[in-house]
Amino acid sequence: MTTVFSAQRQTETEAREKAHSAYRLLRPFLIYVTSFTACGQLSRYIRPGYTIIGTNKTGTTLAAYDKAGKKVVVVATGGTIAMKYDPEKDGLVPACTGEDLAAAVPELANVAPLEFIQFSNIASPAMTPQNMWNLHIKLEEILARDDVAGAIVTHGTDTLEETSYFLDLLHNGPKPIVTTAAMRGAGDTSPDGPMNILSAVRTAASSQAVGLGVMVCLNETLHAPAEVTKTHSAYPATFQSPWWGPSGYVDSDRVVIRRKPLNVVRFAPKTLNARVDLIKCMTGSTRDYIDFAVSQGCQGIVIEGFGRGNVPPGMIPGIEDAV
Ligand code: DAS
Secondary structure, X not given: OHHHHHHHHHHHHHHHHHHHHHHHHHXXXXXXXXXXXXXXXXXXXXXXXXXXXXXXXXXXXXXXXXXXXXXXXXXXXXXXXXXXXXXXXXXXXEOOOHHHHHHOOHHHHHOOOEEEEEEEEEOHHHOOHHHHHHHHHHHHHHHOOOOEEEEEEEOXXXXXXXXHXXXXXXXXXXXXXXXXXXXXXXXXXXXXXXXXXHHHHHHHOOHHHOOOOEEEEEOOEEEOOOOOEEOOOOOOOOEEOOOOOOOEEEEOOEEEEOOOOOOOOOOOOXXXXXXXXXXXXXXXXXXXXXXXXXXXXXXXXXXXXXXXXXXXXXXXHHHHHHO
16 A cells, blocks of 8 residues: 555656656746637636646646745644544544644645644534634735635534635635545545545645635535535534535645536625524424524524425414514
């Protein structure tokens, strides 16, 4: 097994070196290609500071990972990805920083210079809208820096889709934010965290991800936050985008985008202060939870209805009074 991995690593390194020497030789030509494509279809992927180094057989653009030495910032928030088994507690507990996680993945050194920010070290059910807002502010501050190409966020899987969607709604700039997580702890057999971090950093460093907002990266697949959901409580390939499928994937050191999400609405609020509750319909639901939310000063209620938005008749008077 070890031989297979090191042989693969060697092949990847050789391929990367070949690509870089080809890049040096072809540079004058590539400047032309870059400005030519800026007029065409690929223009949305090309921004100052990013260089396209070639195309593969299917015409997918290969990314230059050097981006003139720009950094990928790893923002760690916690989750199983950063946990290890504690025999005393008989469960997983926070045990690793973002830096510890990256130290387990030597290949990261070939992708981009990294910087680490320990935002928190919590299990993701403890995430709050306020935490998500603070994370958004921190990320935008990081991405505003000239020396940064993109950022990854390591997170728990339980609320990964909520945080990713929140960040995506508010991320108006071109630099990529890639969220990732793991279903197995850092000390478990065959942890999925190291490969997920490597794929996330590759994506954040890739010109392919520029302008695509936030992407969720697990199991070498990339998903749009508005489409992805956690489908299983234990299986590592739990993140799926039902109906639509992944928007791309990471194949060794290639980042391949197959489609872009359409109609993404983005906002730029100055603060986050309204309380909004989510109420799920059950068969037999009445107005009780709606009345309670209103009595607590809720300024908005999302009702998760049945089918195309149907609700049990017992809820209707409460909804009418609330609006
Ligand atoms: N520990 C849970 C969480 O933080 C699950 C996980 O990360 O997979 O969301």
